[in-house]
Amino acid sequence: MNPEETKEFEQKIHAFVGRENGPPKKGKDAVNEPMIRQWAEVMGDESPVYTDKETAKNTTKGGIIAPPSMLQAWSMEGYPMAGSPAVDVQRSLHNVFDENGFTGVLGTNTSTEFFRDLKPGDEVTYHTVIESISEQKSTARGIGYFIETVTQFTDQNGERVGKQVFRVLKFIPADAPAEASSVADDSPAVPTRIAAPRGHDNGWWWEAADKGKVLIQRCKSCQTLRHPPRPMCGECQSVEWDSIESTLDGEIFSFTVLHYPKVPGYDYPLCCAVISLAEGTRIVANVVGIDTEEVKIGMKVKGKVEQVDEKTMLPQFYPVAGGQ
Amino acid sequence: MSIDTRDFSNVAVGDTLPPREVPITSALIVGGALASRDFTTVHHDKKAAQKGGLPDIFMNILTSNGLMGSYVTNWAGPDSCTKKIDLKLGAPNLPGFIMTLTGEVKAIDEASGTVDIEVLGENNVWGMHMQGTVRVQLPKGAEA
Amino acid sequence: MTANVKDKAAIVGIANTEFSKNSGRSELQLAAEAVAGALEDAGLKPSDVDGMTTFTMDNTDEIELARAVGIGDLSFYSRVPHGGGAATGLIHQAAMAVASGMAETIVCYRSLNGRSGHRYSSGVSGNLLTADAIHWGWYMPYGLVTPASWVAMYTQRYMHLTNCTHDSLFEVAHTMREYAATNPAALFYDQRFDRAEYDAQKKIVDPFRLYDCCLESDGASAVIITTTERAKDLRQPGVVVKGVGQAAAANMESMTSFYRDEIAAIPSMDIAASKAYEQSGLTPDDIDAAVIYDAFTPIVLWQLESWGFCKHGEAHDFVMDGALRPGGRLPTNTHGGQLSEAYIHGVNGIVEAARLVRKTSVNQPDKEVNHVLVTSGVGVPTGGALLGSMDTL
Numbered sequence: 001m002n003p004e005e006t007k008e009f010e011q012k013i014h015a016f017v018g019r020e021n022g023p024p025k026k027g028k029d030a031v032n033e034p035m036i037r038q039w040a041e042v043m044g045d046e047s048p049v050y051t052d053k054e055t056a057k058n059t060t061k062g063g064i065i066a067p068p069s070m071l072q073a074w075s076m077e078g079y080p081m082a083g084s085p086a087v088d089v090q091r092s093l094h095n096v097f098d099e100n101g102f103t104g105v106l107g108t109n110t111s112t113e114f115f116r117d118l119k120p121g122d123e124v125t126y127h128t129v130i131e132s133i134s135e136q137k138s139t140a141r142g143i144g145y146f147i148e149t150v151t152q153f154t155d156q157n158g159e160r161v162g163k164q165v166f167r168v169l170k171f172i173p174a175d176a177p178a179e180a181s182s183v184a185d186d187s188p189a190v191p192t193r194i195a196a197p198r199g200h201d202n203g204w205w206w207e208a209a210d211k212g213k214v215l216i217q218r219c220k221s222c223q224t225l226r227h228p229p230r231p232m233c234g235e236c237q238s239v240e241w242d243s244i245e246s247t248l249d250g251e252i253f254s255f256t257v258l259h260y261p262k263v264p265g266y267d268y269p270l271c272c273a274v275i276s277l278a279e280g281t282r283i284v285a286n287v288v289g290i291d292t293e294e295v296k297i298g299m300k301v302k303g304k305v306e307q308v309d310e311k312t313m314l315p316q317f318y319p320v321a322g323g324q
Numbered sequence: 325m326s327i328d329t330r331d332f333s334n335v336a337v338g339d340t341l342p343p344r345e346v347p348i349t350s351a352l353i354v355g356g357a358l359a360s361r362d363f364t365t366v367h368h369d370k371k372a373a374q375k376g377g378l379p380d381i382f383m384n385i386l387t388s389n390g391l392m393g394s395y396v397t398n399w400a401g402p403d404s405c406t407k408k409i410d411l412k413l414g415a416p417n418l419p420g421f422i423m424t425l426t427g428e429v430k431a432i433d434e435a436s437g438t439v440d441i442e443v444l445g446e447n448n449v450w451g452m453h454m455q456g457t458v459r460v461q462l463p464k465g466a467e468a
Numbered sequence: 469m470t471a472n473v474k475d476k477a478a479i480v481g482i483a484n485t486e487f488s489k490n491s492g493r494s495e496l497q498l499a500a501e502a503v504a505g506a507l508e509d510a511g512l513k514p515s516d517v518d519g520m521t522t523f524t525m526d527n528t529d530e531i532e533l534a535r536a537v538g539i540g541d542l543s544f545y546s547r548v549p550h551g552g553g554a555a556t557g558l559i560h561q562a563a564m565a566v567a568s569g570m571a572e573t574i575v576c577y578r579s580l581n582g583r584s585g586h587r588y589s590s591g592v593s594g595n596l597l598t599a600d601a602i603h604w605g606w607y608m609p610y611g612l613v614t615p616a617s618w619v620a621m622y623t624q625r626y627m628h629l630t631n632c633t634h635d636s637l638f639e640v641a642h643t644m645r646e647y648a649a650t651n652p653a654a655l656f657y658d659q660r661f662d663r664a665e666y667d668a669q670k671k672i673v674d675p676f677r678l679y680d681c682c683l684e685s686d687g688a689s690a691v692i693i694t695t696t697e698r699a700k701d702l703r704q705p706g707v708v709v710k711g712v713g714q715a716a717a718a719n720m721e722s723m724t725s726f727y728r729d730e731i732a733a734i735p736s737m738d739i740a741a742s743k744a745y746e747q748s749g750l751t752p753d754d755i756d757a758a759v760i761y762d763a764f765t766p767i768v769l770w771q772l773e774s775w776g777f778c779k780h781g782e783a784h785d786f787v788m789d790g791a792l793r794p795g796g797r798l799p800t801n802t803h804g805g806q807l808s809e810a811y812i813h814g815v816n817g818i819v820e821a822a823r824l825v826r827k828t829s830v831n832q833p834d835k836e837v838n839h840v841l842v843t844s845g846v847g848v849p850t851g852g853a854l855l856g857s858m859d860t861l
Contacts, residue, residue, distance in 0.1 A: 003492075035359070042355040043390040044346075049402040059329075060403045060463065068406035069393030072386055076361035082368075104376050105366075107385035111410045138489040138584055141377065166385075173377025190420050191449060194613065196605030206605075227727070228606045254628070254731060256620035258611060259671040262451040263591065266611040274621060274726040282727050286610050297628045314609050 001100065006136075009100050013133055013145065016093045021128035021149070027074040031122040036066050039073065065117040071153060071162045072112070075126040090130065090149065097170040102144055109167040115160050123156040131165070144171025191264035192309040201231050208243075210313050212305045215243040216281050227281040246283075248303030250275040250317060253282060257292045265309065271295055275303070275317055289318040329401030332437050332462040341399045341427035341441065346391060348383065348421040348447065356387030382416035388454050392443050395425045396458040400439075407438060408459040415450030423447045430457070437464050474747050475861055476567040478699035478706035479559075481510025481692035482819045487655050487810035490584040491686035498688035499528040499579035500536040506690040507537075511703030512573065517692075519544030519571030521561040523554040523813065528579050544571035548714075550722065552761060552845025555814025556853040559842075560712045562693035572694055578815040579688035587684050588615060607724060616681055616764065618723040619847055620673040623766045626732035627675065629781065634675065636784040637765040638666050641679045641807055643792045644762060648804025651830045655683055656808040680765040682806040689815035691822065696861065707825040710839065710856045711748030713740030716849030723847045732781075734767075737774035737843070740851045745776075748854045750839060752776040755854070757824050757833055758798050758841040759817040762805040767846050768792075775841060775852070794833060802831040818842055818853075825857050 001009060029035065040050040048055035049065050056064050066074075077085060085091060094105065118124065134146040146167050153162040198206050205228075208215045217229040221238035232239050255273035262268050271287040273295070285303065287295055301317040308314050346352070357367035365372035367384045374380075389411055397404060417423055423445050431440040438461045445454040483505025485491070485498050507514060517539045520530045524547045534542060544565045548557030558576035565571040582588065591613035604613075612618065626632055645661060648654035661679065669678035699706030717735035719728050728735070745751060752775060760768050769783035777798055778786035792800040803809040803820040810816055821842035823829040838860055843852035 006492075039359040039390065040394075042352065042359045043387070043394040044344075044398075045390075045394040046398045047394075047402045056402070067390065067393055067397070069386075069389045069409060070360070072389070073360040073362075076386075077363075078361045079363050081363040082365055106413070106416075108413050109411065110385060110389060111408070112389070113408045114406055117405065136490075143490060143584065193611070194608040196609050197601040198605075199602050202602050202605060228603075254621050254625035254726070256612075256617055256624055257674040258614075258617050259673060260451075261589065261591070261614070262449070263611060263613060264449045267448065268451075270611045272607075272610050272612040272617065272621070274731070284607055284610060284612060284724070284726060297625065312609060 009096075010136075012096055013093065016089065016130050017133055019089050019130050021090045021130065022088045024125050024127035024154070025075075027124045027126065028078060029074070031066050031074060031118045031120050031124065033064060033120050035073070036064065036070070036120070039067060039070050043067070043069075061117060063119060065119055068114040068117065069112070071114065071118070071124075072151075072164060074118070074124040075151070075153070090128065093130065093147065094170065097145070101172050102170040104141060104144065104169070104171040104173045106141060106169045106171070107166065108146065108169050110164060112162060112164040114162050118161060122161075124161065125154045127152050127154075139169060139171060141169065142171040142173055144169045190310065192311045193265045193314070194263070195312065202229055205229055209305055209315065212313070214246045214248055214283070214303065214305060214315050216246050216277070216279055217241050217243050225279055225281050227283060244279065246277055246279055248315065248317070249278040250283075250301050250303060252287065252295065252297055252299045252301060254297060255287060255295050257295070273317065275301060283315065285315045285317055287319070288316045329403035330399070330462055332432075332439070332464045335429055335432060335439050335462065337429050337432060339429040341395070344395055344425040346423045346425065348417045348419060348423055350381065350419045353381050353383050353387070353417070353419065356390065357384050360384060360386035360390065362386055378416060378418070380418045382418055385411070385413060388413065388417070388445070391425070392445065392454060392456060392458060395427065395443060396441055396460060399427070400460045400462060403463050405461040406458065407461055409456060411454055411456035413454055414452035415447065417447055417453050418449070421447040421449050423453055437461050470746050471743070473563045473567045473712060474710055474749070475696055475708055477563040477693050477709045478696045478858070479691050479709070479818070479822045479855070480694050480699045480702045480704060480706050481506040481508075481512060482690070482822045483509055484653065484689045484812070484816055484819055485687045487653065487685050487687040487812070487816075488583075489655075489685065491581055495579045495581055495585070495688070496528050496532055496536060498581070498686070499533050499577050499690070502579065502688035502690035503533065503537050503575050503577055506575070506692045509704060510692045512692060514538040515540045516573050517575050518542055519562065519565050519574035521546045521548070521558050521574060521576050523547060523551070523578055524549040525551055525554070525813075526578055526580070528577070533577070539575070544574065550845075550848035550850070552763060552813045553848035553850040555761065555818065555844035556712060556842055556851045557714055557844060558691075558815070559693065559709060559818065559853045560714045560851055563709045563712055566693060566695050572698065574693045575690060576693060576815070576818070577688065577690040578813050580813065581686045582811055583684040583686050585686070589681075589684060591615075603721060603724070612724075614673070615723065616676055617673045619764045619767060620676055621724075621726060622731050622847070623675060623764075626766060626770070629732050630784060632766070632769060632784040636769060636787050637675070637680055638663060639787045640762065640765040640768045640792065641666060644801050644805040644807040645679075647802050647831050648808030651804050651809060654804040654809040655685055656804060676764060679807070682763045683808070683811045685810040685812070687810050687812050687816070689812045689819050691815070691818055699858070705826055706858050707822040708856045708858060708860060710750060710854040710860065711744035711746070712851065712853040713743030713747075714849070714851035715739035715743065720849060725847075734770045734774055734846045734850070736850045737771055737846055737852065741775045744852055744854050750854055754839050755798065755841050756835065756837040756839055757802065758800045759803070759805075759821040759824070759843070760800050760841070761814050761817065761843045761845045762801060762807050763811075763845055765807070768800070771843055771846065772798075775843075794831065799831075799833040802829045802833070814844055821855055825855050
């Protein structure tokens with residue numbers, strides 16, 4: 001969008017501010033036990049006041065109540081949302097965003113107040129007003145606008161039972177995957193660590209790691225050890241080399257603990273260290289088996305090659321007991 | 325399952341709730357969406373979610389609200405009364421993630437008998453999924 | 469052998485676009501605006517330009533940019549590698565071209581949508597298919613994937629060996645922010661913080677919290693370099709290149725030179741500094757102000773040591789004396805730096821260094837400023853330039 005188009009777009013969306021989404025509307029179902037039970041099952045709500053009539057009677061509630069956090073559920077449109085949702089004012093507003101490329105939608109905040117517990121038989125009426133639309137924001141998800149709506153919930157007697165402020169982000173997806181996977185795959189995708197690309201000069205090292213060994217490259221001509229591997233010896237320019245296996249006895253030369261950003265496939269806080277090996281070369285690897293706050297420069301460590309996720313074998317170093 | 329309700333006098337600022345690990349599965353995401361009658365496609369249709377820029381279906385906000393609410397009421401007990409849930413959403417919850425809920429009592433109000441619990445739901449992949457404050461009213465004085 | 473570039477070339481035009489989190493336009497357009505701005509500042513026409521130089525990392529092609537701005541025939545073009553280490557490399561290239569007669573008027577530019585486009589903080593990924601991939605492969609599987617984490621590894625070692633503490637890291641971050649607070653062009657204009665706020669920020673990687681790390685921003689910067697002779701007749705007072713060094717010290721890796729005997733130092737900058745001092749005949753005592761690359765707070769400390777403002781390992785004491793502040797020994801990053809003005813990969817720093825020599829910085833020090841140091845990013849092969857006023861000829 002050029003600046004004029006942006007201006008026109010913003011005028012269009014701001015015209016929605018202050019409008020009611022529609023007249024007050026009654027929820028499709030009265031508060032009822034089956035829906036409460038289903039909710040409690042999924043959410044892991046253990047309280048007997050949601051599901052156990054007899055026990056609930058003997059509490060201060062005097063009988064079954066609906067979980068307070070379920071309030072908004074009594075106002076949901078339900079199945080039509082999946083196909084042809086009713087075109088209310090809020091939907092028209094979203095359509096204006098969609099037409100302009102802001103196809104992403106994400107709930108970002110809710111603030112819900114509960115004025116009384118709801119019991120089976122209560123009938124909830126809801127009334128939503130579009131409260132505000134932010135200026136354009138640059139977010140982690142992409143460029144977008146926050147839309148804030150306020151919904152008042154009342155009961156069959158017109159008494160207020162709750163109020164909810166709801167904030168959603170409508171945004172231009174920053175990097176939509178080019179092609180949606182067409183294979184039905186319901187297995188959880190557990191991310192793995194970023195793999196080292198393997199080439200002519202380093203592939204042999206990673207293949208040894210896959211078999212549980214850490215090797216150190218050695219010049220066949222002058223016996224100098226080197227890591228990370230390189231095709232030529234910097235001391236004597238020989239391209240002939242073999243390797244020795246490291247004992248993985250080491251000492252922490254420097255380290256850092258990573259907190260943010262959290263890259264999928266890694267556990268945080270994550271300790272990475274430069275380790276001086278007994279053989280005289282250094283290696284970068286994780287330090288594990290210790291509270292990251294306790295890691296110190298100079299600490300003695302011992303490594304072993306471990307499977308750290310489904311696909312990755314890596315040297316991991318552990319503190320040596322009493323090895324300060 | 326505990327049917328005892330925590331007494332207001334037994335709660336102090338700094339008290340922590342036992343952490344709860346919630347494995348995020350397609351079943352939980354879809355089940356939560358249906359229980360909250362939220363049939364928005366991104367919560368049950370992977371392709372629709374991908375069109376919106378995410379790799380898979382993701383948890384709807386009503387389920388996050390529900391999990392936060394139940395985490396606190398399971399701790400507070402059946403006679404507690406939830407007054408307010410303030411929730412800020414962070415990174416989405418996707419199938420395969422594990423979310424850990426932790427909570428800490430941040431404030432208590434003697435006059436109203438209410439306790440503010442700060443709850444953090446962090447998933448193991450993208451970090452903060454939700455953080456917020458739940459206000460519950462607890463009964464006072466078991467001697468009464 | 470000493471390079472023969474002293475007093476041969478001068479910066480005669482400078483410009484930045486506005487800095488933002490979302491420029492709303494292409495990197496090519498940002499570059500074109502910055503270059504046109506710098507030409508306007510110099511009082512030169514696009515057709516006067518016959519050379520161009522930028523970063524290998526820049527996405528804006530020279531000839532696309534030349535066509536956009538209306539620059540005609542080119543007889544010199546070059547690119548400098550190694551990310552932010554390239555910043556003063558642009559001066560290095562241009563000064564050599566001018567001194568040798570390969571070209572007369574050279575545009576140096578850098579343009580990036582570093583916030584709304586690709587963000588460097590997202591780190592390296594497994595999708596790299598360059599020769600560099602093998603190198604990153606030694607770090608990615610362990611999770612050492614972000615610039616902050618690589619610099620942290622040197623920093624922890626440095627703090628272990630010297631008396632450097634969070635006090636001096638804060639001093640650097642706070643000084644930059646105070647300058648930015650009075651620079652209307654800075655992204656952090658009028659936004660100050662105190663120690664409590666600094667300490668309360670989220671941890672990024674130990675020992676860095678958020679304010680130890682630079683901004684990510686959109687924008688472009690450009691400078692025009694020509695012969696000192698020609699500079700005498702142009703609209704603005706020329707800013708003379710007195711000396712410029714560029715260096716990659718032995719046993720170097722990009723950002724991860726963890727295999728040297730000691731890693732609590734940046735030997736590449738030591739070499740660049742000695743080259744620049746040698747060419748210019750200047751010493752640290754001659755330098756009145758500085759623009760020091762500040763992607764992360766501690767790298768300012770190490771560069772102060774490399775350039776001889778204090779001994780190796782003693783930068784903590786130097787900055788705790790207020791040396792970087794407005795009335796201090798070496799007012800530094802008077803624009804707010806990359807920590808608080810904007811992250812244009814150090815080229816906005818060259819613009820500010822030129823302003824300091826022209827005496828037009830919004831935070832111009834009270835004292836007389838004849839010589840200014842400007843440096844490039846470190847951890848990678850790096851460099852620095854010593855600039856002086858026309859009066860120093």
